[in-house]
Amino acid sequence: MKNEKGLTLVEVLVGLAILSTIMVILGGLLIDGFRHSEKAENITALQQEANLIIRELNNVHRKYDSYTIDFSKNPIIVDYTKDSFEIPLNSRYIYTFCKATEANSNPDLQEETCEDENILTITKSKNLNNLPIILEIKYTNKKDPIYIIRTTLSRLGG
Template sequence: MKKNEKGITLVELLAALVLVSLIAGVAWTAMSIGFKHSVVETSKTQIQQDANLIIAKLASAHRKSDSYSLGFENGQLVLKTCFDDEGCGSFERVLDKTYNYEETAINGSVYTGAPFTEVIILPKEQNTAINLKLISGKTTISIDTVLTRIITGMYKRGLENEAS
């Protein structure tokens, strides 16, 4: 190149284009992986929130009702609450979304997808162990919990005192 010539050569231009292409390719790959990971994590978070909502609804029924029944209809978790002075309602789905509940255990009774006998729970007399499994596609969320209510002799003693 002569001293007074200005500009870049074709080789310099090609080298710059190759470097820019490599950097853009790496950035595009990183962004693509990030987007895919974000979609998976968002799905997991949504299922986790739904599982927490189910547990909250079951805990509310455990604390407020005199008895309740849990079962599965058409593969979906259903709940029927009963009050001594009002009687029992009908079974209602706990969640409007559809999940696979196979391997969910309620007081030792495991749902396998086959017909499931409802589990009647008397919260004034027993705590309820639940292993809730929600499956959506390849994502599985499992929550182990025990629904509790203060169980003392107070309730039975109160009834005995009223009877005397």
């Protein structure tokens, strides 16, 4: 009997086949994980941008009785009685803004779209303590994702 201390060609090929199958599976899982991570980062960035804009709009709504917001420009222009200021927008995103109505304020409606309202004018009114709005933000160069926030700008007191 011979003392064999090596592997046959068949054993080496079987080992390589098993190893390559495992590597293909792990590589696919890794690539899929990176894709999901990038999508989650994009959604988070859209949420942060929407929250920033809504916070600024809420401050305007609480502070001034009469104001005009022009969404047609970058940055958003807010004119009030004595002065104006700007809310800067990120050029990576496309923004759509509208006042919410009964028809489009339902959060269960997924396919609803709102007409882009470039200029919103609020005049002094005690009845307008709450202003429901919809803000839609999406990337300029990507189809997915789109972030829609439905909220109410509110004044305390009344």
